[in-house]
Amino acid sequence: MTALGLLVPGEDAEDDYPRLEQLLGSDVRIDLIRADPAGDPPDRLAARTGELRLAGADSVVWASTTGAVAAGWEGANGQVRVLARTAGLPASSTAFGFVHAARELGVTRVAVVTAHEDAAFTAFLRAGGVSVICTAPLGEDLAASVHPAAHEDAQALVLPDTSARTVSRLAALERQLGKPVLTAHQVTAWEALRLTDRRVNAPELGTLFTREPVVQV
Template sequence: MSYTAGILYPGYSAEDDYPTLERLLGDGIRLPLVHTLMREDAHRVDALLDIGSDDVLADGARQLLEHRVQSVIWACTSGSFVFGWRGAREQVEKLQAVTGLPTSSTSFAFVNAAAGLGLRRVAVAATYPDDVAAKFVEFLQAAGLEVVRLSSRGIITAAEVGTLERGEVLEFAAANDDDRADALLMPDTALHTAAWLSDLEDRLGKPVLTANQVSAWEALRLAGDRAVHDGLGTLFREGTGGERNASPE
């Protein structure tokens, strides 16, 4: 079987994770990517609301449909959770109305991945400023997850996040894990992680969920892929594809 899962990606920072993921996933998997408009590169609430606005996503989705994709994911965590649970759900519903295809976002990919692995308690190592990182925690809590530790690196731009190299990413993860956590979550699609997923899990000794990883997993799940894929962390090896029934209240 072959699967084509479409990626809507804001601006330019770690978009090369997707060709890496495509290569590691092997024959039969395609992850075509369209860059969406980023008027201002800033992990700031007002800028993020614009990055994830309906018109911006609709324009990108129409371009993505030219690639004959089977599913679509808005590959931006902060540009989805910043709307809150209800707003993020409405964002996906409006995007799906444009695509006519199974559609999701990275924020929901994180909670569905957690459900698929049976996670209950997580630590979060976010590259965002504190106020934005706190909104991700609120989103996870709305999904019924307990966040036992939150760490934020305070980086304003996606471009700067994209410059972090392997050693820095591994150190950031290790320094901000928590023994009480079932897994560590790293929620920025601007952060390169695709080539280092096994390294991250070997370093921590537990599942590590990263934004580009869960985005690809969610998009492929929605496209119908249920195969086990090695070399991409516990999620691609053991994730069942379940969805968490969460309250937006």
């Protein structure tokens, strides 16, 4: 059993995670803990991450995009280092998950669709080697909102909003666009697995979850 510990600052679309856990298979467990590394005092954060450690978590990821990028690339790295020391576990954030997922897919140019355009997120991706070709607002109709990703220069679509319920739509969106789709909850779980050196083949969770390990010769 691989246990993934996720620190969730709010209640944004948390119900996506049980569906995600189901698609990952019976030997992967997702544990959600309400905590915010950017706002919680050290003693509270230590207590909350301690709960994850005692529950058997193998890694911990701060399930946040906008909160994690507010401090910039270097600041976000510092936050993750503090989280790792506090939790006593391999640690990361959703924001870094997007960068690592793009590298995994060989993607350097993306379209971003978000309800809250965030220049800090664009700058964060750029610092990680990923250029934002175009942005567009996320509306109530998800399928209609993703049209900008059809831009011929965009190699993938990024949906960074943790408030968006996307897990059940990933495969359909990729068929619609003909390119990879990276969303907050999907990337958060993938990043938590990456920290444990674990790969799971789950096509319903998109191209990111069908990548084969690179064999070193």
